Amino acid sequence: MYLSERTAPVGDLDRTPLTPDRANVVGLGFTSLFTDVSSEMVVAILPLYLTVQMGLTPLQFGAFDGLYQAVTALVALWGGLAADRWRRHKEVAGLGYGLSAASKLGLLASTGSWIPTASFLYLDRTGKGVRTAPRDALISLSSSPATLAESFGVHRALDTTGALLGPVVAFAILILVPGAYDVVFVASFCAAAIGLAVLVFFVKNRPPDIAPAVPAQRPSLLVVILGLLRIPRFRFVLGVGMLLGLLTLSDAFVYLTLQRRTALDTRWFPLLFVGTALVFLTAAVPVGRLADRVGRAQVFLGGHVLLLACYAVLLAPGPDLARTLTLLSLLGLYYAATAGVLMAMASGAVPVDLRAGGLALVTTAVAVAKLGGSLLFGGLWSRFGSEMAVTGFLLGLAVAVAAAAAVLARQPRGWA
Amino acid sequence: MRTQDPCRGEVVTPATLPPAGGQASRRRRVAVFCALCVVLLSVALGYGVQAAGRTTRDAETARAAAAPAGANLGASTKARVLFQGPRGLSVVPLDDPQGPQASVPFECDRVDFAQGLGVCLTPRRNIISPSSAIIFDDSFNVIHTLGVPGLPSRVRLSPDGRWAAVTSFVDGHSYAAEFFSTKTVIIDVERGRVVHDLERFTVTRQGQTISEVDFNFWGVTFTSDNNRFYATLGTGGHRYLVEGDLGARAMKVLRDDVECPSLSPNGQRIAFKRRVPGGIGPVTWRLSVLDIESLRETPLAESASVDDQAEWLDNDQVLYGIRGPAQTTSTWSTPADGTGTPRLFIPDASSTVVIGE
Numbered sequence: 086m087y088l089s090e091r092t093a094p095v096g097d098l099d100r101t102p103l104t105p106d107r108a109n110v111v112g113l114g115f116t117s118l119f120t121d122v123s124s125e126m127v128v129a130i131l132p133l134y135l136t137v138q139m140g141l142t143p144l145q146f147g148a149f150d151g152l153y154q155a156v157t158a159l160v161a162l163w164g165g166l167a168a169d170r171w172r173r174h175k176e177v178a179g180l181g182y183g184l185s186a187a188s189k190l191g192l193l194a195s196t197g198s199w200i201p202t203a204s205f206l207y208l209d210r211t212g213k214g215v216r217t218a219p220r221d222a223l224i225s226l227s228s229s230p231a232t233l234a235e236s237f238g239v240h241r242a243l244d245t246t247g248a249l250l251g252p253v254v255a256f257a258i259l260i261l262v263p264g265a266y267d268v269v270f271v272a273s274f275c276a277a278a279i280g281l282a283v284l285v286f287f288v289k290n291r292p293p294d295i296a297p298a299v300p301a302q303r304p305s306l307l308v309v310i311l312g313l314l315r316i317p318r319f320r321f322v323l324g325v326g327m328l329l330g331l332l333t334l335s336d337a338f339v340y341l342t343l344q345r346r347t348a349l350d351t352r353w354f355p356l357l358f359v360g361t362a363l364v365f366l367t368a369a370v371p372v373g374r375l376a377d378r379v380g381r382a383q384v385f386l387g388g389h390v391l392l393l394a395c396y397a398v399l400l401a402p403g404p405d406l407a408r409t410l411t412l413l414s415l416l417g418l419y420y421a422a423t424a425g426v427l428m429a430m431a432s433g434a435v436p437v438d439l440r441a442g443g444l445a446l447v448t449t450a451v452a453v454a455k456l457g458g459s460l461l462f463g464g465l466w467s468r469f470g471s472e473m474a475v476t477g478f479l480l481g482l483a484v485a486v487a488a489a490a491a492v493l494a495r496q497p498r499g500w501a
Numbered sequence: 502m503r504t505q506d507p508c509r510g511e512v513v514t515p516a517t518l519p520p521a522g523g524q525a526s527r528r529r530r531v532a533v534f535c536a537l538c539v540v541l542l543s544v545a546l547g548y549g550v551q552a553a554g555r556t557t558r559d560a561e562t563a564r565a566a567a568a569p570a571g572a573n574l575g576a577s578t579k580a581r582v583l584f585q586g587p588r589g590l591s592v593v594p595l596d597d598p599q600g601p602q603a604s605v606p607f608e609c610d611r612v613d614f615a616q617g618l619g620v621c622l623t624p625r626r627n628i629i630s631p632s633s634a635i636i637f638d639d640s641f642n643v644i645h646t647l648g649v650p651g652l653p654s655r656v657r658l659s660p661d662g663r664w665a666a667v668t669s670f671v672d673g674h675s676y677a678a679e680f681f682s683t684k685t686v687i688i689d690v691e692r693g694r695v696v697h698d699l700e701r702f703t704v705t706r707q708g709q710t711i712s713e714v715d716f717n718f719w720g721v722t723f724t725s726d727n728n729r730f731y732a733t734l735g736t737g738g739h740r741y742l743v744e745g746d747l748g749a750r751a752m753k754v755l756r757d758d759v760e761c762p763s764l765s766p767n768g769q770r771i772a773f774k775r776r777v778p779g780g781i782g783p784v785t786w787r788l789s790v791l792d793i794e795s796l797r798e799t800p801l802a803e804s805a806s807v808d809d810q811a812e813w814l815d816n817d818q819v820l821y822g823i824r825g826p827a828q829t830t831s832t833w834s835t836p837a838d839g840t841g842t843p844r845l846f847i848p849d850a851s852s853t854v855v856i857g858e
Contacts, residue, residue, distance in 0.1 A: 262553045271548045275541040286534045341714065467713050 109227035110236045112287040113220055114243030119280030120182060121244055123189065123273045124209065125251025130259065130269055131206075156207055158449045160214030165445025166306055168219035174441055175223065175290040181216025182284055185209045186277035193270040218445035225432035225440060226291035233432050234381050237425030238373025245366040249359060292437075309442050318434035318501055323447055325382070325489045326427055329389050330454035331461070332482040334475075336361065336416070338462055339395065342471055343412060347405040357413060364417020365424075372421040373429070381430045382493050382501035388422025389486050391415050396479040400472065427451070430501055574614065574639035580857050583619070584832065584850040585609045590621065590641070595855065598847045605641045610653045611852045616662030618644070618690050619854075622653030622669075634667050636693055645693025650684055655761070655810055658690065659723035659730075664747065665690050666721030666730070685718040685732070687747065699752075702745065704734065706754040713737065720761035720810050721745075724768055731755075731762040731771060742773070742791075759791060761810040763819070769793055770837065772801075772811040772819045788821060790837050799839040812853050813837075814846075822851045 168177040188209040195201030221237075228236035254276075255269050262268055304312065313319050334342075340357045376384035395415045398408055428444060435443030465474035493501065574583065580595035590609060591602040609621035610632075621635040632653045636645040651671040658665050665688040687697035699718040704711050717735040724730060728748050734741045742759035745752035763772045771793060774786035785806035790799045801819070811819040819837050822830040830851035835843040847853065 258549065262549060265549070265552045268545075268549045268552045272545045275545040278541050279538055282534055282537050286530045463714055470712065 105229040105232065106227040106289065106291070107236075109288055109291065110224055110239055111243075112283055113224055113227075114240045116182065116280045116284040116288065117220070117240060117244040118247035118250075119276050119283060120185065121247030122251045122254060123277035123280065124185065124213070125248045126255040126269055126273045126276070127189065127192065127206075127209075129252035129255045130266060156210045157214040157217075158452050160211050161217055161445045161449050162306065162442075164215035165218030165222070165441040165443070166309065167215075168222060168441035169309075169439055172292075172438075173290060174219040174226070175284065175288055177441075178216040178219040178223065179281065179284055181212040181214070181219075182277070182281040184212030184215065186212075186274060186281055188212065189270055189274035189277055193267055193274070217448060218441045221428050221432075221444045221448075222441035223288070223291055225428070225444070226437065230433065232377055234376035234384070234426050234429035235370060235373040237429050238369040238371075238376075238421070241421075241425040242366045242369040245362050245369070249362050249366070252355070306442075309439060310446060313435065313439060313443050313446060316434060319431070319443065321382075321492065321501055322427070322430045322434050323450055325385070325492075326431075326447055326451045327454040328485050328489070329482065330451040331458045332478055332485055333389075333392065333455055333458055334396070334462060334478060335455065335459050338459065339399070339412070339416065342399050342475060343409065345471055346399065347408065357409075360410075360413035361417045361420070364414050365420040368418055368421035369425060372418070373425055376422070376426045376429065380498060380501075381426050381433070382489075384422050385426045385430060386486055386490055386493070388419045388426070389482060391419040391422065393479060393482055393486070395419065396475050396482070399475050400479070434501070573641075574617075574619075574856060578857055580855065582847070582853055583612065583614050583856055584847060584853040585612060586847075586850050587829075591850070593847065607635070607637075607641070609635075609852060611656045612854060613656045613658045613665070613852075614854050614856055615658040615660060618658075618662045620656050620658060620665045620667070620688070620690065622649065622656050622667065624653060632669060634665070634688065636665075636688075636690055647688065647693060647695065654683065655720055657721050657723060657810070659727040660725055661727045662690060663727060664688065664723065666723070666732075668719040668721070682715075683717045683719045683735075685721060687721075697747065697750065699732070699745075701750070703751045704743065704754065705751065706741075711754075718743075720763075722762050722764045722771070722810070724764060731764060733760050733762065740776075742771070756791075756796075760786070762791075763811045763813065765813045765816055765837070767816050769816075772813065772837065774807055774809070774811075777806070788819070788835070790819070790839070799837075801835050801837065801839055802841055803833065803835045803843045805843075812855060814855055820846055820853045820855070822853070 164177055164181060168174045171177065185208075188205045191205035191208065192202060195205060224236050224240050225233060254272065258265065258269050258272060314323075336358065343357075372384065392415075395412055398412050398415065401408070427447065431444055431447040432440065462474055462478060465477055469477075574581070574592065581592050582595055582598055583590065583592050585591070585608070586602060586604065588602065588604040588606075590607040590612060591604040593600055593602050607621050608623060610624050611622040613620055617639050619637050619639075621637060623633045623635060632649040632651065634647045634649050634653070634656070635643055636647075637643050649667060649669045651669040653667070653669050655668040656665060666685060667688060668683050668685040671682050671684045685699040686695045687699070688694065689696045699721075700716060704716070713736045715736050718732055719735070720733040722731050728746060730745045730747065732743050732745055732752070734743045734752070734754065739757055740760045741754045742756040742762055743752040743754050758775055759771070759773045760776070761774050764770075765772070769792065771791045772788065773791060774788055777785045777787055786808055788801045788803050788807040788811060790801060791797075792799075803821070803823075805823055807821050807823060809821045809823075811821045814820050814834055817837050818834050820832055820834050822832055824830050829849055831848045832846045832850040832853045833843045834846040835841065
């Protein structure tokens with residue numbers, strides 16, 4: 086016996102059946118592909134650009150990057166709420182993509198001084214924050230309930246492809262025309278513009294042509310959050326996401342730990358990300374289909390069991406190459422089983438007219454939890470060393486997964 | 502209904518029948534989109550082509566103008582100054598630093614020389630090729646070449662020329678940006694091999710071993726026993742002066758806020774830079790001297806920001822590089838006791854090394 090989900094404010098949209106639109110999902114995937122090519126191009130050359138051309142120290146750059154992440158999280162909640170309120174997910178997402186594209190032109194214009202450069206990079210991040218939740222809401226509203234995880238898998242696969250292509254294009258440009266960071270910015274703008282064009286021309290708003298919500302149906306952020314928290318399924322998704330996120334090591338930490346415990350040269354760092362991304366993008370769609378068939382929460386928890394295996398590989402002795410390849414595969418599969426699947430889980434737990442806001446809340450909360458996890462891990466490492474820190478996370482994550490599984494087992498199949 | 506998108510060669514399947522007139526509007530959308538793609542790609546390509554035509558600073562023309570004669574560092578026992586100038590690695594007599602230069606076509610971000618062997622750190626030519634540490638003899642013949650990860654930063658040789666400490670900025674991917682770090686290795690100069698990585702040394706502070714994720718080491722300077730050295734340890738927002746022992750592979754923390762130390766010839770004082778606190782924007786540093794015995798610090802007369810590991814001209818004066826308005830570096834000198842005024846030592850010169858005193 087479980088409580089009814091309909092304890093949250095229900096709008097008129099919940100009663101409108103939506104036919105799935107696979108083309109929309111693919112269109113959003115290609116928008117993300119081109120946009121990721123654009124942003125990853127800039128991000129790949131950023132360390133060199135900021136330190137060599139702008140004269141920033143590495144430590145300044147690190148501080149800059151931390152603030153970068155925080156801006157995204159703050160703006161994300163606003164983007165989700167606005168999209169729900171105006172019922173214009175496509176337009177709000179388009180605003181975000183447009184801001185990011187424009188910021189590339191700004192970067193081009195601001196060579197020589199670091200303040201405009203930093204401002205435009207933050208503008209780019211703002212755009213990303215604004216568009217993420219409405220875009221994910223669009224994906225969920227373009228799928229049937231039985232294909233939610235697969236749709237997110239398709240989108241994440243295309244998205245990751247773009248993220249892999251970006252640095253390749255950037256480095257190709259810098260090989261052909263050494264030192265020409267301005268060419269990278271121009272190319273980045275063009276890629277972002279193509280991504281925006283795909284959205285404008287080929288993605289339809291979902292649900293189509295609905296009037297914006299009347300004032301009585303426009304709750305404030307606080308009311309939205311409280312309303313969502315009254316839904317048991319949403320509470321489960323949010324709680325599990327945050328708890329497991331707290332005990333998740335970030336990519337950078339995993340690779341750093343691997344590098345410290347093996348003889349891996351730091352030159353290969355970038356290739357580690359590429360390896361994981363390749364596994365992720367290959368597995369995203371099949372694992373998404375699996376999640377739709379078997380149960381999303383089950384696959385989500387299964388992905389964290391893979392993460393446990395990663396931690397074990399970090400601790401285990403053995404040949405460096407075998408450990409590295411195993412780790413990259415496990416990590417890639419973990420992402421395939423969790424990144425899009427979490428959004429699919431959340432989509433199933435949030436009513437249609439709160440979709441973007443609900444997804445934004447989950448994304449932001451999990452991001453905050455992961456930040457907390459990074460701080461926790463860093464602290465454990467300083468006091469007890471890397472081995473104890475990883476062991477601690479391994480034990481903690483095992484307990485968390487077991488607890489989540491116990492809660493899940495008491496619910497009927499297909500609950501989450 | 503399946504339609505081919507001519508632009509992407511992708512098959513698009515609408516889930517529902519399009520409304521009347523939708524076919525034409527769809528073709529229109531596709532056409533406009535394709536046109537837009539063509540325009541954007543042309544813009545990107547056109548811009549790239551015109552950028553490739555730009556003349557970048559050509560090391561080849563600089564090399565053509567170089568005069569290799571007279572640039573043999575073993576030729577005389579007179580004191581000379583080696584530095585990186587616009588025509589390449591250049592040598593001038595110590596008593597006439599602004600006089601005629603003898604140059605060889607090397608382009609070094611950083612150079613040091615001791616006892617007949619020198620190390621030149623060259624930057625990467627493009628993103629894929631690595632930076633290099635080029636080991637050369639006193640006739641500027643290349644003996645060894647080693648790859649250096651990331652961007653070269655500092656190089657210092659031990660007085661007997663046996664060890665070279667090389668620091669580089671290791672650049673990572675965006676996800677790893679929070680761990681942007683330096684790597685400092687010790688090279689056996691004669692054999693041309695890396696023998697130590699400072700990150701694998703034991704670090705102690707007041708007797709306790711410390712170890713953090715964010716340890717970075719840079720700015721090594723050797724003492725006259727060719728085993729002990731001073732360096733900078735950056736961690737948790739601090740920059741500590743550490744004293745190290747190569748043989749023991751250990752370092753101990755001595756003092757906070759002492760960056761890029763440089764030991765005087767008589768081993769009694771350390772020139773260093775210290776961040777000027779406050780303000781936003783790029784960091785500025787002040788050059789100072791620490792007396793090792795008394796631990797007294799004396800800021801030097803140079804008021805401009807000095808982002809450099811200073812070089813001692815003699816026991817009373819230090820040399821350092823200052824970036825001018827045209828982004829070229831010049832070498833200045835100032836007394837080491839904090840008195841006097843800075844004087845231009847060699848214009849258009851960086852990474853100055855005093856040889857043979």
